[in-house]
Amino acid sequence: MLDLKFVRNNPEIVKQALKVRGSAINLDQFLEQEENRRKILVNVESLKNNRNKVSEEVGRRKKSGEDAEQLVLEMRQANQSIKELEQQLTEIEQSMADFLYDIPNIPHFSVPVGADETENQVVRTWGQPLKYGFEPKAHWEIGEKLDILDFARGAKVTGARFTFYKGLGARLERALINFMLDTHTSKGYTEIFPPFMVHRHSMVGTGQLPKFEEDAFKVAGTDYFLIPTAEVPVTNMYREEILEAEQLPIYHCAYSACFRAEAGAAGRDTRGLIRQHQFNKVELVKFVKPEDSYAELERLTADAEAILQALELPYRVMALCTGDMGFTSAKTYDLEVWLPSFNTYREISSCSNFEDFQARRASIKFRPAPKAKPEFVHTLNGSGLAVGRTVSAILENYQQADGSVLIPKVLQPYMLGLEYIK
RNA sequence: GGAGAGAUGGCUGAGUGGUCGAAAGCGCUCGACUCGAAAUCGAGUGACCUGAAAGGGUCCCAGGGUUCGAAUCCCUGUCUCUCCGCCA
Numbered sequence: 001m002l003d004l005k006f007v008r009n010n011p012e013i014v015k016q017a018l019k020v021r022g023s024a025i026n027l028d029q030f031l032e033q034e035e036n037r038r039k040i041l042v043n044v045e046s047l048k049n050n051r052n053k054v055s056e057e058v059g060r061r062k063k064s065g066e067d068a069e070q071l072v073l074e075m076r077q078a079n080q081s082i083k084e085l086e087q088q089l090t091e092i093e094q095s096m097a098d099f100l101y102d103i104p105n106i107p108h109f110s111v112p113v114g115a116d117e118t119e120n121q122v123v124r125t126w127g128q129p130l131k132y133g134f135e136p137k138a139h140w141e142i143g144e145k146l147d148i149l150d151f152a153r154g155a156k157v158t159g160a161r162f163t164f165y166k167g168l169g170a171r172l173e174r175a176l177i178n179f180m181l182d183t184h185t186s187k188g189y190t191e192i193f194p195p196f197m198v199h200r201h202s203m204v205g206t207g208q209l210p211k212f213e214e215d216a217f218k219v220a221g222t223d224y225f226l227i228p229t230a231e232v233p234v235t236n237m238y239r240e241e242i243l244e245a246e247q248l249p250i251y252h253c254a255y256s257a258c259f260r261a262e263a264g265a266a267g268r269d270t271r272g273l274i275r276q277h278q279f280n281k282v283e284l285v286k287f288v289k290p291e292d293s294y295a296e297l298e299r300l301t302a303d304a305e306a307i308l309q310a311l312e313l314p315y316r317v318m319a320l321c322t323g324d325m326g327f328t329s330a331k332t333y334d335l336e337v338w339l340p341s342f343n344t345y346r347e348i349s350s351c352s353n354f355e356d357f358q359a360r361r362a363s364i365k366f367r368p369a370p371k372a373k374p375e376f377v378h379t380l381n382g383s384g385l386a387v388g389r390t391v392s393a394i395l396e397n398y399q400q401a402d403g404s405v406l407i408p409k410v411l412q413p414y415m416l417g418l419e420y421i422k
Numbered sequence: 423g424g425a426g427a428g429a430u431g432g433c434u435g436a437g438u439g440g441u442c443g444a445a446a447g448c449g450c451u452c453g454a455c456u457c458g459a460a461a462u463c464g465a466g467u468g469a470c471c472u473g474a475a476a477g478g479g480u481c482c483c484a485g486g487g488u489u490c491g492a493a494u495c496c497c498u499g500u501c502u503c504u505c506c507g508c509c510a
Binding site: 038041042044045046048049051052054055056057058059060062063068071072073074075076078079242365370371373374 | 467480491
């Protein structure tokens, strides 16, 4: 959410931001409402001021036995006007809030301007795709052949986009989660194990709601949502809090299952682990001072990259362009891992600086100095990494001619010391 | 799931219709005293909105209601605690 005052004072900046994002939102109507709101507010407040004074006078007179009937009658009248104006105010504020919640974040000046993912920019590449002396298989073929992934039974038991991991497959998933958490905690991230369901306010806080409700799974008969990412519970841990400056920066990492309805993705990535309704992810979340957030974004991205490097998986870093960036983000780097069967790079992590966009929605503040006025923190997060996609990448990149899969060195201690899955 | 109790400022906790954004204590900040510290004494110490400012408005879990006036009365919800039941 943008700051109302900022929008009011900088309409041109906001309009430009909407334009480069390809948003059709019209700001002018909103600005008129804001004018109107303030007029009514001033009016209501002066009426209330009067009421407060008169009420005091009534109290005084009653105490001293004087007659106050006339004043009481006057106030009864005045209350009618107050009620009507407040009614108007509530309506305008509701409408403005709805609007404000739907305005995307303003892209950082360093974000490349572009219409869609074809205009994202390659920032750097790491590693070389291997040359195979055979036709590389897709991870779902490898996984089924090794009897470590069972897509058919996942579909039978639950439905499309649900999968059973089995034997060393299940072990590999768990090994990756542990390896990632161990790596991140050794670098100063505090491990969090969050709730996998959150209420509506938390979803609004991080920006999944109200605009994208069709992407989420809602638990019937409750107001709970299955989390689409640990970002939601972990960022909301500090909602409606004022942190002390010395508490910052806060670095958290969290494993969670993630649940996504994938509305609008029908027919895309229907095979394999790439696009599931439920998948595992280790998430990195940071709460930092505003002046540090862009340096922190670089470091967070590097921390996510470190996992890919340790696993020796070729990847590249993309700076998302204005048209492809998420609603809440001011700047995003995607990490894309090489997938031989796709003969291309696919997203495996997304690292973003939200500046104060989420902090404002969730009201997460800090006090820059003792007694100073609280300010919003900046929040960041990134996948470190999406586990299912990492399994896909390992199966494909480490596949051998005989159908077995070499286990990356750093994972072998987590995999009973085995060298191969066969 | 059943029964009961409760929710007030950073914390403890008073306040049951009027000048209460809210006593007192603790904590914290600043000052005095001190070579320095402790102790002591003094002053200060919430958030949000509006306004150029002065000022004004709102907030005592949340949302409604009663009233000229609500932290205080009424209704609904949420959460916490205790006991019982059930369960991993």
